[in-house]
Amino acid sequence: MLIDFPPPAKLVAFIIRMRLVFVHPDYTFFALFGYYVTIILFKQYTQERNYFMIMSKNELQERYAAFIEDATEEEQNVMEEMIRGWEGKRKGQYYSFVGSWLQTNRNWKDDETYEVTIPLHKGLENPLSMVHGGVTATLLDSTMGGLANEITPEGKGSVTLEMKINYIKPGKGETLRCESKVISKSKSMIVTEGKVYNDDNQVIAFGSGTFYIINL
Template sequence: MDKQQLLAAIEQLSDRECKAIERTLTAVQNMKENKYPFLGNFLGVTEETDADSETFVCSMPIGREVLNPYRIVYGGITATLADMAMGWMLEKRISGQDKFVTLDMHTNYHRAGTGKRLIATARVINQAQDIWQMACDVHNDRGDLVVTSTGTFLQLHRSRD
């Protein structure tokens, strides 16, 4: 689809559908500024202030675009937040240059994702060479435990040149 076709398609959208396009464009623009991946920007994931050096906290708003037909956050979105929190902690707190990829992740769902925000708190469980074991708890803004997750991550070393 070229730009003219895209603009013509946008002209046919409802106001609600235009909001989704606006959110997408904002996510693309924010990627240039904050260097955070598209999905994190689209979901509105932001780092929270955390005085504890042993944990990393980030959160995302709960909006219509992440709700399933039952009006609760899709489980995959909640799991994505946990995965992002664990990976982001490793990249930010452990190594500023290296990257990390998820090798394995297990998620337990405890409560429906409801409220206004989801808050993810990640921590390191163990590290052996280039393998990191992580854990993450996701609560809603009312303090209800929504998800517990564990993940295994591989550290990819970047050259220091």
Template sequence: MKEALRDTFEKVLEKATGEDLTVLSQMLNGLAKKQSGHENTYFKDLFLMEADFREGECEVAIPVTPLIYNTFSIVHGGVTATLLDTVMGVMANRLLPPGQQAVTSNLTIHYLAPGTGKFLKAKANVIHRGTKTMVMEGIAFRDDGTKIAHCTGSFFILKLK
């Protein structure tokens, strides 16, 4: 397996453009962070997500890189949805007591402007907090402050097993 990967890696490097190298670097750096025990999943580090928590507030930012482009060289809508789902889910889970977790049950997203610039930032807040569900609101912005998406999300509250 390692030998086959080495062969593939060498072939990829031979033909790599600057953009290819940027994407490959982002992916390898994310993998290295995961291997170092920094995170227990690949997801956060693959997208270079940075989270900031304050009392009652959560914010997640990601750099805009070719890895997250769609065919028009703007941020893929699914990545924007992922960013919003992440910020709302992180916020929901931070509010729960030990022994509980929140998982997404529904997302409704309204795209307002293209995802461009150097980074995207999303913020979340609570609309409703019950004993079995939570409803969150998320807003995503470009680095110039333009709102690019508005989202609401419902989350089931589950007991950890």
């Protein structure tokens, strides 16, 4: 839906009322010029956006069909994992698309340790055939942030304020598991630590995070 812009006469009246025209006559020209440029750009953006919104479902179906027809086994496996994650989100298994992308399995290991495990597949790897560092960082953030959110009072949430990560070993295997514990907690901030383990229970990365408590 396009915004109903006021006619130029109203804009001129507003400029005069604000005494801009008496401060400098050129302001009127620049104001009108900027006004029309904004209209042109906004209309172009809206038309393009509406086009893609209307065509997106049909285009996606056609693109998926064409992609699957020529897909390699590796590409099919990655697509299968992505769809499995999206299906899980639809069922309420994951809180966000990031969670569905990682297919996070969350639980309390004990009274102090919050744990998140993710399955590994080719879609999470870098060109060196190991887990991308950004995936490891997201796992740490999700686990430490998940712990912070678990212990905030009702009606409150937490957002990442700062995070530090040290990478020790390459991420390989079937799964990665991250454990997190609280270091300190105040009324406004929670500091946590986390460690990421591979299938052999070796630490491949560790980090700490500060999370700011907000009202929901």
